[in-house]
Amino acid sequence: MNILITGGAGYIGSHCVRALLEAGHTVVVYDNLIYGHRGAIESINQHGGYTCELIVGDLHEKERLVSILQENKIEAVMHFAAYAFVGESVENPAKYYQNNIVAALSLLDAVKETNINKFVFSSTTATYGEPTTIPIAETEPQQPINPYGFTKLVFEQALADYAHSYGLGYAALRYFNAAGASPDGLIGEDHTPETHLIPLVLQVALGQRENITIFGQDYPTPDGTCIRDYIHVNDLAAAHIKALQHIRPAKGLKLNLGTGRGNSVLEIIEAARKVTGHPIPALEGTRREGDPPELVANSQLAQKTLDWQPRYTNIEETIATAWAWHKNHPRGYRQPS
Ligand code: UFG
Numbered sequence: 001m002n003i004l005i006t007g008g009a010g011y012i013g014s015h016c017v018r019a020l021l022e023a024g025h026t027v028v029v030y031d032n033l034i035y036g037h038r039g040a041i042e043s044i045n046q047h048g049g050y051t052c053e054l055i056v057g058d059l060h061e062k063e064r065l066v067s068i069l070q071e072n073k074i075e076a077v078m079h080f081a082a083y084a085f086v087g088e089s090v091e092n093p094a095k096y097y098q099n100n101i102v103a104a105l106s107l108l109d110a111v112k113e114t115n116i117n118k119f120v121f122s123s124t125t126a127t128y129g130e131p132t133t134i135p136i137a138e139t140e141p142q143q144p145i146n147p148y149g150f151t152k153l154v155f156e157q158a159l160a161d162y163a164h165s166y167g168l169g170y171a172a173l174r175y176f177n178a179a180g181a182s183p184d185g186l187i188g189e190d191h192t193p194e195t196h197l198i199p200l201v202l203q204v205a206l207g208q209r210e211n212i213t214i215f216g217q218d219y220p221t222p223d224g225t226c227i228r229d230y231i232h233v234n235d236l237a238a239a240h241i242k243a244l245q246h247i248r249p250a251k252g253l254k255l256n257l258g259t260g261r262g263n264s265v266l267e268i269i270e271a272a273r274k275v276t277g278h279p280i281p282a283l284e285g286t287r288r289e290g291d292p293p294e295l296v297a298n299s300q301l302a303q304k305t306l307d308w309q310p311r312y313t314n315i316e317e318t319i320a321t322a323w324a325w326h327k328n329h330p331r332g333y334r335q336p337s
Pocket of ligand 1: 084086124125126148176177178195196197198200212213214215216226227228265288291295
């Protein structure tokens with residue numbers, strides 16, 4: 001299949017690009033490279049002998065997108081390009097509404113105009129806000145508590161309406177906490193600024209930070225720290241490929257992608273100590289605004305619908321893949337100085 005991937009030079013997008021190429025698909029990446037990395041696509045191409053094209057462009061450029069979709073005979077679109085810093089979305093919601101909704105709707109209209117009928121959307125657990133039932137199933141009410149979550153929910157609704165009225169087939173995949181990297185260390189997670197727990201902990205192990213601050217130890221959880229469901233990025237990629245096969249015209253798949261297992265912040269730090277052999281000093285800090293105590297997926301529906309299972313169910317194994325990447329790329333995709 002010919003597939004356009006927006007945000008394909010980013011963390012989750014690049015792992016999907018690689019998995020799709022390995023599965024024999026033809027991929028065109030569309031990325032403005034604000035947060036994505038040209039090096040991710042170059043590494044994938046060089047290593048695998050692929051010629052995946054990277055087009056540097058913005059989602060606002062609708063006419064250009066229409067031409068790209070037509071010229072490349074695109075049959076499916078996977079849309080990863082989005083701003084995804086929760087804290088920033090609270091400080092500057094305009095940026096999030098402009099990009100994650102207004103610009104993304106240009107893409108959706110380009111898809112409609114070119115009669116493409118398969119669309120996969122990166123949605124998020126942030127659309128659930130503070131869930132009342134753990135593990136979280138798709139039946140949980142979607143009540144976001146920050147602009148980031150709202151933008152993702154609004155786009156999910158747009159997809160549902162386009163499916164109803166224009167016959168679009170789509171999958172909205174609600175990720176829990178993406179983690180890990182390609183086990184061979186070729187591509188991985190490189191955010192600026194980095195805000196996520198696992199890469200920050202590994203930066204301590206690399207000697208790039210002195211310690212990790214634990215954001216609150218007074219949560220109503222067994223050890224007092226927040227619990228998250230860390231799903232390996234390659235398991236996410238595998239679910240995307242399966243979703244492509246299950247999308248039907250005028251129908252939407254809305255699926256949670258997680259492992260069903262939760263790990264606390266303290267457990268993550270302890271697992272990283274074991275994987276890296278570094279003591280990783282931890283300091284007690286205050287709660288971070290907007291952090292729900294526990295987010296763990298019920299992914300039964302995804303498992304059944306897609307005939308998919310997460311392969312990484314041991315957090316140490318997931319962290320080990322991230323460690324392989326960070327050790328080999330202490331400066332991420334930047335060239336050594
Ligand atoms: N944490 C710390 N110290 C840090 C960084 C994080 O204790 O220095 C804690 C957080 O408080 C949280 C856990 O580690 O309890 C995980 O935090 P991350 O920032 O790694 O991930 P989040 O759960 O906040 O974010 C993820 C996705 C977002 C998504 C959000 C929905 O990365 O895109 O889940 O809640 F919006």
